[in-house]
Amino acid sequence: MQQPGGLSALVVDDGSPDGTREVVRGLENAYPGRIAMLERSGKQGLGTAYIDGFGYALREDFEIICGMDADLSHNPDDLPRLIETIQSGEADMSIGSRYVDGVRIINWPLSRLMLSYAAGIYTRLITRLPVRDVTAGFLCYHRRTLESLDFSCIKSNGYSFLIEMKFRIWRKGFKLKEIPIIFTERTEGQSKMSKAIIREAAFKVWEFRFRDLFRKL
Numbered sequence: 001m002q003q004p005g006g007l008s009a010l011v012v013d014d015g016s017p018d019g020t021r022e023v024v025r026g027l028e029n030a031y032p033g034r035i036a037m038l039e040r041s042g043k044q045g046l047g048t049a050y051i052d053g054f055g056y057a058l059r060e061d062f063e064i065i066c067g068m069d070a071d072l073s074h075n076p077d078d079l080p081r082l083i084e085t086i087q088s089g090e091a092d093m094s095i096g097s098r099y100v101d102g103v104r105i106i107n108w109p110l111s112r113l114m115l116s117y118a119a120g121i122y123t124r125l126i127t128r129l130p131v132r133d134v135t136a137g138f139l140c141y142h143r144r145t146l147e148s149l150d151f152s153c154i155k156s157n158g159y160s161f162l163i164e165m166k167f168r169i170w171r172k173g174f175k176l177k178e179i180p181i182i183f184t185e186r187t188e189g190q191s192k193m194s195k196a197i198i199r200e201a202a203f204k205v206w207e208f209r210f211r212d213l214f215r216k217l
Contacts (some may be wrong), residue, residue, distance in 0.1 A: 007079070010056055011070060012038045012049045020070075047161035051151045058146060066140040068096075074138040078181045082140040091177035092145050093169050095131060096138030098183045107185035119201065126205045127212075129167050131176060135159045135201075138181060145169045160204035167208050 011024045024037045038052055050067060057065040064086050068074040078096055085094040098104050099120060105113060116135065123134040139162075149168055156164045170176055 008034045008036070008062075010036050010038060010053055012040065012053045014040045014043050014049065045157035046159070047154065047157035050161060050165075051154070054146050054151070058143060063143050064140055065143060065146065066138075068138045073184055075181065075184070078138070078179070079140075081179050082138070085177055085179060086140050086142050090175075092142045092174035093166070093176045094140045095133060095136050095166070095176060095178045096181040096183075097131075097133040097136055097178035098181065099132040100178045101180040104180060104182045105185070106182065115198075122202070123163055123205050126209050127163075127167055129163070129170060131166055131170075132178060134163050134166065136178075137162055138183075139165075141169075142174075145172070145174050148172050148174075156200070156204055158200045160201040163201065163205060164208060167212075171212060 011020065013020050013024070015021075021037070021039065024035065027035045028037065036056075038056055040049070040052065053067065054065060064083055066079060066082065068076075068079075074096060082094040082096055085091050099117070103113070103117070108116075120132055120134045123129060124131070149165075149172075154161070154164060154168075166176060
C-alpha cells in the first residue's frame, strides 16, 4: 500500500520481539528519506510513544502529522481522505471513525464492540466531547494543534491518552471532524486492552472534566 511521495513514515518501536526492527531497517534502505525508526528501550506505553513521535515530527517540520496502528487495522489507503480534511481547512484534527455512518468494524467479538461503544457514550456524557469514536487511534493533526499543547501535563498512557488528546485539542478551540473508515481487527498479535487500561480510562475522563472546570487542564 505505497503512498504518494509526499508522505513519510516513522515507526516507534519499544523493543518488539517480532522482528519489527529488522523489517523497518530494511525498508529504510529501500526508501531512503521516507521511513525512519524511533527505538525505545522496554515497554514505555502508548501515550509516551505518541508524544515521542510527535516530538520527532515537529522537529522535522512536518505540517500534517498522522498517527495509526501498524498492523493494518487502519487502512493506509484512508490516509489521503484524512489528510485532505486538514489541507482543505475543514478541520484542524481529523479522526478515522468507526462509529459514523453506522458501526464500521470487522472481526470484533460482540463484547469488545459493546465495551467500545459504551465507552464512547460514557465519555461524551462526562466530557461533552463532540466525537463518537472517542478512542479512535487513526488521527491526523495540523502541527498547530500539537504546538498548542504542553505535553509535560499529559499523564495518560493507555487508551485514555487518545481521549485526552481529542479533549484538549477541542477545548483549545480547534475543529475536529470524523471521517468514516472501516476498522479490521488484526489477524496476528494480541490486543493491548486490559482491565488496568479500562480502569485508567474510566477514571481519567472525570479528571479531564474536573481539571477543565477549574481551568487546570
